[in-house]
Amino acid sequence: MSESFRDVAVEAARQAGAFLRSRFGSHPAVSYKGSPTNLVTEMDRSAESMILETIRRHFPGHAVLAEESGALAGAEPFRWIVDPLDGTTNYAHGFPIYGVSIALEHRGALEVGVVYDPSREEMFVAERGRGATLNGEPLRVSTTTTLGESLLGTSYPNDIREAARDNLVEHAGLMYRCRSVRSIGSAVLGLAAVAAGRLDGYWEQRLGAWDVAAGALLIREAGGTVTAVAGATLDLAAPSITATNGLIHDQIVRVLKEVASER
Numbered sequence: 001m002s003e004s005f006r007d008v009a010v011e012a013a014r015q016a017g018a019f020l021r022s023r024f025g026s027h028p029a030v031s032y033k034g035s036p037t038n039l040v041t042e043m044d045r046s047a048e049s050m051i052l053e054t055i056r057r058h059f060p061g062h063a064v065l066a067e068e069s070g071a072l073a074g075a076e077p078f079r080w081i082v083d084p085l086d087g088t089t090n091y092a093h094g095f096p097i098y099g100v101s102i103a104l105e106h107r108g109a110l111e112v113g114v115v116y117d118p119s120r121e122e123m124f125v126a127e128r129g130r131g132a133t134l135n136g137e138p139l140r141v142s143t144t145t146t147l148g149e150s151l152l153g154t155s156y157p158n159d160i161r162e163a164a165r166d167n168l169v170e171h172a173g174l175m176y177r178c179r180s181v182r183s184i185g186s187a188v189l190g191l192a193a194v195a196a197g198r199l200d201g202y203w204e205q206r207l208g209a210w211d212v213a214a215g216a217l218l219i220r221e222a223g224g225t226v227t228a229v230a231g232a233t234l235d236l237a238a239p240s241i242t243a244t245n246g247l248i249h250d251q252i253v254r255v256l257k258e259v260a261s262e263r
Contacts, residue, residue, distance in 0.1 A: 004058070006127055009080075009102045009114040012054040016047040016084055016100050017118035024118075025094050041085070041092055044068055048084035051102065055080050067210045079105045081236070083210035087186030101188040103213035105236075113214030113221075115192045124192045124218055132195055132221035141224040141245035142197040147255070150178045150200035150248050153190040157206050165205045173259040174203075174252065187241075191215025194243050195222040201244035201252050203229055209236040216243065225249045229256055 023043055048068045055064060063074030066082040080102065085091060087098030096119040104112040113132075115124040124139070126132035132139040144150050152174060156167050175181050182199070184190055187207055193199040195218035204211075216226045216234060227233065229240040231253040242252055 005104050005112050006114070006125060008054060008058045009104060009112050010123060010125060012051040013100045013102050013114045013116040014123065015054065016050050017116040019043075019050060020047055020085060020091070020098070020100070021118040024091065024096065027092075027094075041088055043091065044085045044088055047100065048082060051082050051084055051100075055082075065209055067208060077107050081105060081209050081213040083188060083208070086188040086211060087184075090185045095185070097184050097186055097189060099186050099188045099192070101210060101214045103217060105213065110213055110217040113217035115188050115214050115218060117189055117192070122192075124195065124214075126195075126214070126218040126221040128217065128221070130221070132218045134196055139195050139218070139222040140197060141194060141219065141222050142200050143247070144200040144245060145247045147174075147178050147248050147251040151198075152178050152181045152252070153184060153193060153199045153202040154181055155183050155185060155187055155190065155204055167205045169262075170203070170205070170256055170259050173255050177255055187211040188215050191241075191243055192218055194224060194245065195219045197222075197245070201242070201248055203240075203242040203252065203256065205229060205240050207239045207241060209239060212236070212239045212241050216241070219243050227253070229253075230260065231257070 020043055045068050048066050061074050061076040062078040064072040064080045083101040086101055091098045100116045102114045103110055111128045113126040124134050190202045194202050219226050225246040226243045229242050
């Protein structure tokens, strides 16, 4: 995979992140996507436009799947998967945990993944078969071997008030079996934290492809394991996710299956 793909992803993420950071705390105009808990701001749309402009300038024949713009067709077998602002609710409230996520898929395989945390100026980068880095330094998942010693992350559906699977029972089931659970409000930064060894695992019931594509590659290239919630192969078309350092993966999946069977 050409280094230019990685470089363009990093360029686009850094530009969008700098824009978001420059407007942070400005109380952006908020609208809603189907429910009062699913926010979108003018900053989401502006950051996405910046990313798409950068991608199209370099690779006009590539397809794109972006959270706000949806699917944009392309003539070549490449697809960029873009979340311009993950953690919109945090951002709208002035809570500085949010990120930019950009991944490149080629014939169904994730090839490049970039997650940028503008608040901490942390750039997470992964390339298939070439490892993962944080600001240029190699990333490795944690070495925690037991669920009881683990720090986990999760979040909840944007439509939690109506969702059939609200993740609360799963949260309780794992909370009593691990060291603690954190909900930071950004799946892309939660997955990056697993890749960096800051969290030992992360799970979520329902996400978009843009939430998980880059983070999944980061974790795999950092030595971890990524599946759907119940252990099946991750499906970007309808993603749920369990992502871990690999050592506790079976333990988490077992608990999630037990909880699901008791519903």
